[in-house]
Amino acid sequence: MQATKSFEQAFLRHLLRGFRLSAVSYKSMSLQERKSAIKLSADVAMASARGSRKWTRGLITKLSREDEHRSFLRLILGTEYGRRTKPRHGSWKIPRSKKIVRRSLRVCSRRKNNLRAPHGVKSGVLARTLVEKRTHALKRLVPGGESLDGCSLLDEALDYVISLRAQVDLMQKLLTTFEAPKLRALSKCTLPERKASFVGK
Amino acid sequence: MQPSSKEMQGMAGGLAASAVAAHMALQELQNGGGSDHDDFLDQMMSGLAPAWQMGLGGYDEASLLASRFRQHQAASGGSPPPTGKSMLLQLNHHHYAHHASPQQQLLLQSMGQPPAGGGGDSGGFLPPPLSLGSRRSGDSGLLFDRSREEVDAPFKSSDSTEAEALYNGFEESLQRAAQAPNQHQHFHYPQNHRGAPPAAAGKGQVPAAASGSPSTGGGAVPPRPRVRARRGQATDPHSIAERLRRERIAERMKALQELVPNANKTDKASMLDEIIDYVKFLQLQVLSMSRLGGAAAVAPLVADMSSEAGAGRGGADGAAANDGLTAAEHQVAKLLEEDMGSAMQYLQGKGLCLMPISLASAISSATCHLRPPIPGSLSQLNRRTAPSPHAAGDAPSSPSMSALTVQSTNGGGDADVSRPSRCKD
Numbered sequence: 001m002q003a004t005k006s007f008e009q010a011f012l013r014h015l016l017r018g019f020r021l022s023a024v025s026y027k028s029m030s031l032q033e034r035k036s037a038i039k040l041s042a043d044v045a046m047a048s049a050r051g052s053r054k055w056t057r058g059l060i061t062k063l064s065r066e067d068e069h070r071s072f073l074r075l076i077l078g079t080e081y082g083r084r085t086k087p088r089h090g091s092w093k094i095p096r097s098k099k100i101v102r103r104s105l106r107v108c109s110r111r112k113n114n115l116r117a118p119h120g121v122k123s124g125v126l127a128r129t130l131v132e133k134r135t136h137a138l139k140r141l142v143p144g145g146e147s148l149d150g151c152s153l154l155d156e157a158l159d160y161v162i163s164l165r166a167q168v169d170l171m172q173k174l175l176t177t178f179e180a181p182k183l184r185a186l187s188k189c190t191l192p193e194r195k196a197s198f199v200g201k
Numbered sequence: 202m203q204p205s206s207k208e209m210q211g212m213a214g215g216l217a218a219s220a221v222a223a224h225m226a227l228q229e230l231q232n233g234g235g236s237d238h239d240d241f242l243d244q245m246m247s248g249l250a251p252a253w254q255m256g257l258g259g260y261d262e263a264s265l266l267a268s269r270f271r272q273h274q275a276a277s278g279g280s281p282p283p284t285g286k287s288m289l290l291q292l293n294h295h296h297y298a299h300h301a302s303p304q305q306q307l308l309l310q311s312m313g314q315p316p317a318g319g320g321g322d323s324g325g326f327l328p329p330p331l332s333l334g335s336r337r338s339g340d341s342g343l344l345f346d347r348s349r350e351e352v353d354a355p356f357k358s359s360d361s362t363e364a365e366a367l368y369n370g371f372e373e374s375l376q377r378a379a380q381a382p383n384q385h386q387h388f389h390y391p392q393n394h395r396g397a398p399p400a401a402a403g404k405g406q407v408p409a410a411a412s413g414s415p416s417t418g419g420g421a422v423p424p425r426p427r428v429r430a431r432r433g434q435a436t437d438p439h440s441i442a443e444r445l446r447r448e449r450i451a452e453r454m455k456a457l458q459e460l461v462p463n464a465n466k467t468d469k470a471s472m473l474d475e476i477i478d479y480v481k482f483l484q485l486q487v488l489s490m491s492r493l494g495g496a497a498a499v500a501p502l503v504a505d506m507s508s509e510a511g512a513g514r515g516g517a518d519g520a521a522a523n524d525g526l527t528a529a530e531h532q533v534a535k536l537l538e539e540d541m542g543s544a545m546q547y548l549q550g551k552g553l554c555l556m557p558i559s560l561a562s563a564i565s566s567a568t569c570h571l572r573p574p575i576p577g578s579l580s581q582l583n584r585r586t587a588p589s590p591h592a593a594g595d596a597p598s599s600p601s602m603s604a605l606t607v608q609s610t611n612g613g614g615d616a617d618v619s620r621p622s623r624c625k626d
Contacts, residue, residue: 005563005566005567008567013562031492031496034494035488035491035494035495036491037495038491038494039487039488039491042487042490042491043487127470131469131470131473134470134473134474135473137473138480141477141480141484150446150450151446151449151453157457157476158453158456158460160480161460161476161479161480164480164484164487165483167487168483168486168487170566171487171490171491172490173565173566174565175490178497182497
C-alpha cells in the first residue's frame with residue numbers, strides 16, 4: 001500500500017512550516033533540541049496530513065500533554081487542534097484497571113486449568129497468552145491504541161505503518177535534497193535501502 | 202486421563218464423522234487405552250471407513266445396549282425415541298461414575314447410533330451427537346436434556362479438555378472447508394452406511410429431527426425454524442459473531458503481511474511480533490532522520506531562508522534560495538524585472554526553468570518520475586514572481602542541481618529530471 005500524493009504534499013508543507021515555527025537554528029539550540037524539534041514537527045506534520053484517525057488523535061493528544069508543545073501544536077493545526085484532540089463519542093471504552101483485568105484473566109485460566117486433564121501442554125492457553133502479550137505491546141506502540149479491540153487495533157496499526165513509512169521516505173528525500181551537493185562532494189556512496197537494513201537485522 | 206484427551210484429539214482429527222470417532226474411541230476405551238497417541242491418531246486419520254459396518258459386537262455395554270435398542274425399535278415403531286432415551290439415561294448414569302464426561306458423551310453418541318440395523322429411528326439421536334459444538338460447558342446431563350428437548354442442539358463437549366485449542370483449529374478449518382452445501386454431508390456420511398436415510402415419518406415427538414434428516418434437505422419445513430449448523434459449529438449468535446470477528450482479523454493480518462517485510466509467517470503470534478518490530482524500527486528511523494537533520498542543519502537552513510524570504514513575499518509558503526545566490530540567480534532576477542521572456546530564455550540556455558514553488562515541492566515530494574503538470578503553470582508563475590525577485594530562486598542556485606528541462610514545462614514530453622529538484626517550499 002502506498003501513501004497518497006496528497007498526504008505526502010500535506011506532510012511536506014506542514015513539516016516545513018513546523019521547522020519555521022519552531023525556529024530551529026544552529027545558534028540557539030543544541031543538537032538534542034534540534035533533533036526533538038525536528039521530530040516534533042515531523043510527527044505533527046504526519047498526524048495533521050493524515051486527517052482524522054484514531055492514531056492521529058492519539059498522537060496529537062500525547063504530544064499536547066507536554067505544555068511546551070501545546071502552543072506549537074496550536075499554531076500548526078490552527079482550528080483543527082480542538083477538533084482533533086476531543087475524543088469521539090461512542091468509540092470510547094471504559095477504562096479498566098489493568099490489575100483487575102489481569103486478575104480476572106488469571107482466575108479464568110486457572111479455572112480452565114483445573115478442569116482440564118492435567119497433562120501435556122496447555123496449548124490453547126499458551127497460544128492465547130502469547131497473542132495477548134503481543135497485542136498489548138502493539139497497543140503501547142501505536143498511539144491511541146490502548147482502547148482499541150484487536151480488530152481495529154490492526155486497522156490502526158496498518159494505517160500507522162503506512163504513514164510512518166511515508167514519513168521516513170519524505171524526510172530522507174528532504175535530507176538528500178539538501179545535502180546532495182555535500183554528499184556528492186564527499187563520496188559516491190548511496191544511502192542504504194530501508195528495507196534491506198531492516199531485513200538484515 | 203489419557204483416553205479422554207486421545208478421544209478429543211481423535212475427534213479433532215477425524216473430520217468426517219464424529220460418530221466414527223466415537224466408535225473408535227469406544228474401541229480404545231475397551232482396549233484399555235493402552236495404545237499411545239500416535240497409533241490412535243493414525244487410526245483416526247486412516248480409518249474413516251465406517252465403523253458401523255463392523256458393528257459394536259464384542260464390546261460389552263455397547264453391544265448390549267445396541268441390541269436392546271434394536272429390540273425396542275423392532276417392537277414399538279412409534280415410541281422408540283422416548284424409551285431409547287430412557288435407555289440412554291440409564292447408560293448415562295451407569296457410566297457416570299466410571300468415565301469422564303467427554304467419554305460419557307461419546308458413549309451417548311455411540312449408543313444413540315446403533316449400527317446397521319438401527320434403521321430410521323435413531324435419526325432422532327443423530328443430530329445431537331454428530332455436531333461438535335462450541336466449547337461451552339457441557340455436562341453430560343445438560344447434553345442429555347438438550348437432546349431431549351432440542352434434538353437439533355449441537356453437541357456441547359465439555360470444555361474441560363485441553364483440546365479446546367484443537368477445537369479452535371477445528372472450527373477454523375471447518376470454516377474454510379465446510380461451506381453451506383456441506384451442511385448435510387456429514388449426516389449423509391454415517392447414514393449411507395446405515396443403508397437408508399432415516400425416515401422422517403412417525404417422528405411426531407421429535408419434530409425437529411425432520412429438519413435434521415438430510416434426505417428431506419430443504420423440503421420439510423420444521424415447525425421451529427432452525428438454522429442448520431455447520432459441522433462442528435453452534436447455531437447460537439456467539440460463535441457466529443466470533444467467527445466473523447476471526448475472519449475480519451484474518452483479513453487485516455493479510456493486509457499487514459504485504460506491508461511488513463519478512464512476514465511470511467502464518468502464525469498470528471509471530472506476525473504480531475514482526476509488526477511490532479517493524480513499527481519500532483520505523484519509529485527509530487524517524488528519530489535518526491531527525492537527528493541527521495539536526496546535525497546537517499537542514500532545518501536551520503530552511504528556517505533561516507524562509508525567514509529572509511518571507512519578508513520579501515506575500516505570505517507564500519516555503520523557503521527561497523540556498524546559502525548564497527549564485528550569479529545565475531542574480532541574473533535571472535535582474536532579467537525578470539525587465540522582461541519575463543528574456544528571463545525564461547536565459548534559463549533555457551542553461552537548461553533550467555522557472556516553476557511555482559508549490560509545484561516544486563510537489564515534485565520533490567513525489568518520485569523523480571513525475572510528469573509535469575499544466576502548461577498554465579507559467580501564467581501562475583508570472584503572477585507569483587511579479588512581486589518578488591526572490592521567487593526566481595526556483596531555479597536552483599547551485600549549477601550542479603538540475604531542474605526540469607524546458608521541454609517538460611511546456612507540458613510536452615516526459616520530465617527529464619536527472620536529480621530531484623530542490624524542495625523549495
